Amino acid sequence: MAVTKIKAIRGTLSKAIAYILNPEKTDEKLLVSSYGCASETATREFEWTRKIAEQKGMNPVRIIARHVIQSFEIGEVTPELAHEIGKQFADEILGGKYEYVLTTHIDKDHVHNHLIFNAVDFVDYHAYKSYKRIYYDMREVSDRLCKENGLSVIPPSQNKGMGYKEYTEAKRGTSWKQKLKQTIDRLVITAKDYDDFLRLMQEAGYEIKTGKYISFRAEGQERFTRSKTIGENYTEERIKERIAGRTPRRNRRQTMPKGISLIGDIQDRIRLIDSKGYEHKAKLTILKEAARTLNYLTENNLLQYADLEKKVEDVHSSYDRTGKELKDVEARLREVQPLIKNISNYQRLKPVYDAFQKAKDKPGFKAKHEAELVIFEAARSTLLAMQGDEKLPSLKTLQTEQQRLLDERQRLYDERAKLKKEAKQIETIKSNVDTFLSPSADHDRDHLRSTQRE
CATH class of the missing domain: 1.20.120 (Four Helix Bundle (Hemerythrin (Met), subunit A))
Structure with a gap:
């Protein structure tokens, strides 16, 4: 299982690359790879590629690089396999056109990869095009590579909006979303109807906000949580169906x-x-x-x-x-x-x-x-x-x-x-x-x- 995040780098590229190359985190730099550049001169080479692109007519870019973090389940993967998955991931999402530096950090309980790639490619000298679904497309590639390498994958209905910290909290049952799921799962069984379910949720200590989407807030929680964000089985419609005893139709192979x-x-x-x-x-x-x-x-x-x-x-x-x-x-x-x-x-x-x-x-x-x-x-x-x-x-x-x-x-x-x-x-x-x-x-x-x- 791998949880991915992506961040924009606007002006601290040298510091970011220095951080991910830290020998104490990368087994004395044994878990370091690069493509299209040398890791030691990556900052200069990224800059040179951008300079050539501007000479060819590209407008200066505000985002000079992007930083992807790929975190793995504790104890599920060796640092060497995590690094290899990281290389496969980088090669696929970047298409061999962008310089990148990839490192695998082993200084925490969970092994995790850091990938920093140039915001301008060195083949066509075009700026990297970000789009709304970029995170989900990257996540799809990461999940497929994890499956191909025998690792687990977070079920889609359980991972929406989760970072590594929240996912691990969910596994321990300590996050707000996980507690909300457990409460809903328990109460849909005993509720006579939807109104009775809402009453039971209030008795369980939840404040309820209705509107286009129903939301819940536990005592001590700062913000409301829309139930639809914790999985497809927790929308208002599905909760009503679960109370009524109906299950979604599934295609059956014959x-x-x-x-x-x-x-x-x-x-x-x-x-x-x-x-x-x-x-x-x-x-x-x-x-x-x-x-x-x-x-x-x-x-x-x-x-x-x-x-x-x-x-x-x-x-x-x-x-x-x-x-x-x-x-x-x-x-x-x-x-x-x-x-x-x-x-x-x-x-x-x-x-x-x-x-x-x-x-x-x-x-x-x-x-x-x-x-x-x-x-x-x-x-x-x-x-x-x-x-x-x-x-x-x-x-x-x-x-x-x-x-x-x-x-x-x-x-x-x-x-x-x-x-x-x-x-x-x-x-x-x-x-x-x-x-x-x-x-x-x-x-x-x-x-x-x-x-x-x-």
């Missing part, structure tokens, strides 16, 4: 004999629906969906249930295949793009470095061109680390490969979007077939056939 014939049986079902006393509107909806299902099955020559199952499997298999291909393309882009950045910086600043080597007043020259010399040294060190003794590829060759990879990535994005839509459609069709050919439908079809024989 299995069908593999040899079952689809077209004829569904046509029988349509005739049966048309003959039974359904309400006119309901009948039209069912018949319309049945007709759509029949058209799809006919157009795709899916005459047996086994054919439909194979179609579902093929679509999902193609979706998984394109996902693996996309990962390979993005992994190569993450190698190529920093190479382009550092070779460009090396070539651009080599004359400054050569002038420094020839300067009589080296301290004075260095003071005047400190930023350029730092970036040059960072580029040279990075290229040596990346390529070793191998000859560097030409910038033109790398840029050609980058464009090819970008085109391939876009093609895979488009194909996956198409397959995702197709998967959704085929799952709906299969669900319709399962519904039309359910055991109760079998009974109705037998009844229809016996009636036709008579």
Whole structure:
């Protein structure tokens, strides 16, 4: 399980990076990684990227970097695994375009990652676009990576608006929200109706505020808590349903004999629906969906249930295949793009470095061109680390490969979007077939056939 937070950095980047690099927190810097920059010179490199972007016409940015914190459950993950998840997380949400520094802190009971990334990318030199759902999209990626690595995930209905501290308090039963949930859970069982429930909540010490959303405040609590913020089972509507003893409907998967014939049986079902006393509107909806299902099955020559199952499997298999291909393309882009950045910086600043080597007043020259010399040294060190003794590829060759990879990535994005839509459609069709050919439908079809024989 990981809880994520994101913060904006406007003017204290060097202090923020120094804090997350603290050797006492990072096992003497063993749990430190960076991308597109060196951790020691990240502040300068972030600034240099922003400077180039402004030279290319970008307006100066107020937010110069962003800081993401990813906290893990106590005792659930090793520092090494947490760090690896952090790298996978950073690579996915940033797309190999933004310099970042990632560290894993082990100085507290819970292991947690700090990710600081530049607010301007070094590929297109565009400012990072924040949006309303950014936290939820990051959280979705973090949760998926936790699942893939065998870690627990906070259920969606339990995590809305929770930071790490509040979640751990909730697990111990000490937060206001957790106590409110426990009280509601206890009282919906004993309440005769909704009015009685409100009376029991007041007797339990809660002040109630009604309006568009019902809110509760316990004795000693500073602010009211809207019940809808603690989970989908705690809205006013759901509380009323729970008191009345109703539960939300859930979709149920059904299995069908593999040899079952689809077209004829569904046509029988349509005739049966048309003959039974359904309400006119309901009948039209069912018949319309049945007709759509029949058209799809006919157009795709899916005459047996086994054919439909194979179609579902093929679509999902193609979706998984394109996902693996996309990962390979993005992994190569993450190698190529920093190479382009550092070779460009090396070539651009080599004359400054050569002038420094020839300067009589080296301290004075260095003071005047400190930023350029730092970036040059960072580029040279990075290229040596990346390529070793191998000859560097030409910038033109790398840029050609980058464009090819970008085109391939876009093609895979488009194909996956198409397959995702197709998967959704085929799952709906299969669900319709399962519904039309359910055991109760079998009974109705037998009844229809016996009636036709008579």
